[in-house]
Amino acid sequence: MTDALHLLSLGKGGWGGALLLAAGVTFALSVLGFLLGALFGAVAASGRLSTRAVPSWLAKGYGTVFRGVPDLLTIYLLYYGGSIALTEIGKFFGSAGFVGLPTFATGVLAIGIISGAYQAEVYRGAYLAVDLGQFEASKALGLSRFQLLRLVIVPQLMRHALPGLGNVWQLVLKDSALISVIGLVELMRQSQIGAGSMREPFVFYLAAAALYFLIAAVTGSVFRYGEARAWRGMVHA
Template structure:
C-alpha cells in the first residue's frame, strides 16, 4: 500500500472518489424523492397519501441489495429489448453508476421522507395558524415559516441517512462497479494481503464518516442559533 510504481494507494483513492460520487448522487436523488413523498403524505388527496405510505413502507421493507439488483437487471432488460427493436443482439448492460445511484436514491428517499415528515410535524402549530389567520399564501407560508424551521429539525436525521447511504454504496460492487469495497477485494486477491486492503478500506470509510459527521454537526449548530434548548 503506497504511491510508488506498482503500489495500490492511488487506485484506492480513485475508488474512494467513485464511492463518494455514487453516495452523493444517491443522497441527492433521495432528497428529491423524500421531499416529494413527504409532501404527498400531507396532501388532502387520499390517493397521494396512500402512495406516499406505500412507497416508504415497501422500500424500507425490501433489502437494499435486492433493490439494486432490480434496478440494474430491470434497466438492462429494457435496454436489451429496445436494442432488439433496432437489430441489436445480446445483453445490453445498463450504466452501473446511474442505476446504482438511482437505486440508493430510491431507498434513501424512503428514509428521508420520514425525516422530513417528522420535522414538519415538530413545528409549532400556533405559528402556522397565525400565518394563515394573517392571510399569508401557502407558498409564502412554506418559504418563510415551514421550510426554515423544518430544515433545522431535519438536519440530525438527514445526517443519519447520509451515513446509511455511504455504507449502502458498497453494495453496488455486486453489479460490477469498482468502488472502494470492490477495489479492496481486487487488491486483496492480487496481492494475497486481504487484511491490509480491507483495513485500508475501513480507515477510508471511517475518515469520510468522521468528516461528514463534523460537517453535519456544524450545520446543526448554525441552524439552531438563537434557539433555546432545554437543559
C-alpha cells in the same frame, strides 16, 4: 509493515492512488444518491401529509416497500430489470446482445430510491414538529403558500430534520458498498480487487475501513456543524 506501506503507497507498484480514486467514486455516488433521495423523500413526505387518499396511499406504499425490501435486492432488481428492458428495446431496433445499464447511474438511482424512503419519514416528522402557531402567524401576515414554505416552514423543518438526515447519510455511505455487486469499481470493489491480486486481504480491507471512517467522520462533522448553526440562539430539547 514495510510491505503493507508499499502496497498502499502512491508510488510505482502501490495501490494508494487506486484506493483514493475509488473512495472519490464512493463519495460522489453517496452524495448524488443522497440528493436524489432528498427529492424522492420530499415528494413522498408531501404525499404522506396529504389529505387525499391516492397520494397518501402511494407514499405509504413506497416507504413500506423500500424500507422493507433488502437494499441488495433493490439494486439487483433495478440493474437487471432495467438491463433486460434496454436489451428488449435494443432488439426491437435491430441490436443484438445484452445491453447493461450504466453502473454508476444505476447506483445513484438505487441509493436515491432507498434513501428517499427513509428521508420521507424524516421530513414528515420534521414538518409535524413545526409549531402550528407559525402557520397561523403566516396566514395573519398574508403570506402566499410559496412564501410560507420558503420563509417559514422549510427553514424550521430543516432545523428539525438535520439530525435524522445525518443518520440517513451514514446509511447511504454504507449502502454505497453494495453497488459493487453490479460491477462499479468503488472503494469496496477496489479493495476486493487489490486483496485478490496481492493476496493481502487484511491490508486492503483495513485501508478501505480507514477511508470509509474518514469520509464518515468528515461528513458527520459537517452535519453536526449545520445542526449547531440551525439551532444557534435557540433553546431546544
